[in-house]
Amino acid sequence: MTADIKAKSEMLNFETLPLDHILKSRGWMYNFLAKYFYKEPDFKALEKLMENNLFQTLKELGEDHEGIKILADFIHKSPKLSDEEKLSIKRQYETLFYGPGHLPAPPWESVYRSDERIILDEHTLAVREFYRKWGVKLSEEDKQPDDHIGLELEFISILNKRTIEALEESDIEKAKEILNGQKTFLEKHLLIWIDEFCGMLKDNVNIDLYKGMALFTPYYLKMDRHILEELITQIDEFQK
Structure with missing residues (x-):
C-alpha cells in the first residue's frame, strides 16, 4: 500500500503542474475533511461542491x-437527498462523533495514543503546543479538545494557505519552512493514529459520506506526505 501511494504521488508532474494548483487542491481536500469530521453535514454547502467536485x-x-468513488458519487447525488436521508446522515454523525453514550470511533488523537484511552492528556497538550508554535487559533465553535481530527486537519489547511501566501510574496524560504511544518505535523500526529481511527469508523458506518471519508482519509494523508x-x-x- 505504501509503495502504491508513493508511486501515485510521484505521478504528479511537478515540473508542468502549477504549484499553485497543487496547493489549492490540497486546501480543497483538507477543508472538506476538516469540515465534515468536525460538524454535522451542511447540505447546502455539499450541493455547492458539485461545481468543483475534486473527487469527481x-x-x-x-x-x-474506493473512497474517492464513494465521495464523488455522494456529492453528485447530494441535491437529491430526501429529508429522511438527510436526517439519517445527521443521526449517524451524532452517533459517531458526538453522543450521548459510547462513541464507536472517538475523534481525538489522545484516545489512540494513551494506554488508558482517555482524552486531554499529554498528546492533546503536544498538539496544542504545535498550534501555538505556529500562531494558529482554531475554530471556537462547539469547542473540542485540540487533538480532534477535524481541528488537526484544519490546522494543515491553515498552514497550506500560508504556504500559498508566502509563494505569492516570493518568500521561498518561508514557504519551505511551512511545508516542513505540515510534514512534521503529519508524521508526529495525524499519521500515527489515522489508520486506527478510520478503521474503527469504517466498521461502524452505513452512510456513504462517512464510509468514503473513512476509506479516503488515511490514503490521502499518506499520499500527501x-x-x-x-x-x-x-x-x-x-534554490540551488
Missing part, C-alpha cells in the same frame, strides 16, 4: 480508489 475530477482522471516531500525537494532544487 480524480474519478474521471482514472483514480480507482509524499507530495510534501516532493514540493520541498523542488524548492531545494530551485
Whole structure:
C-alpha cells in the first residue's frame, strides 16, 4: 500500500503542474475533511461542491480508489437527498462523533495514543503546543479538545494557505519552512493514529459520506506526505 501511494504521488508532474494548483487542491481536500469530521453535514454547502467536485475530477482522471468513488458519487447525488436521508446522515454523525453514550470511533488523537484511552492528556497538550508554535487559533465553535481530527486537519489547511501566501510574496524560504511544518505535523500526529481511527469508523458506518471519508482519509494523508516531500525537494532544487 505504501509503495502504491508513493508511486501515485510521484505521478504528479511537478515540473508542468502549477504549484499553485497543487496547493489549492490540497486546501480543497483538507477543508472538506476538516469540515465534515468536525460538524454535522451542511447540505447546502455539499450541493455547492458539485461545481468543483475534486473527487469527481480524480474519478474521471482514472483514480480507482474506493473512497474517492464513494465521495464523488455522494456529492453528485447530494441535491437529491430526501429529508429522511438527510436526517439519517445527521443521526449517524451524532452517533459517531458526538453522543450521548459510547462513541464507536472517538475523534481525538489522545484516545489512540494513551494506554488508558482517555482524552486531554499529554498528546492533546503536544498538539496544542504545535498550534501555538505556529500562531494558529482554531475554530471556537462547539469547542473540542485540540487533538480532534477535524481541528488537526484544519490546522494543515491553515498552514497550506500560508504556504500559498508566502509563494505569492516570493518568500521561498518561508514557504519551505511551512511545508516542513505540515510534514512534521503529519508524521508526529495525524499519521500515527489515522489508520486506527478510520478503521474503527469504517466498521461502524452505513452512510456513504462517512464510509468514503473513512476509506479516503488515511490514503490521502499518506499520499500527501509524499507530495510534501516532493514540493520541498523542488524548492531545494530551485534554490540551488
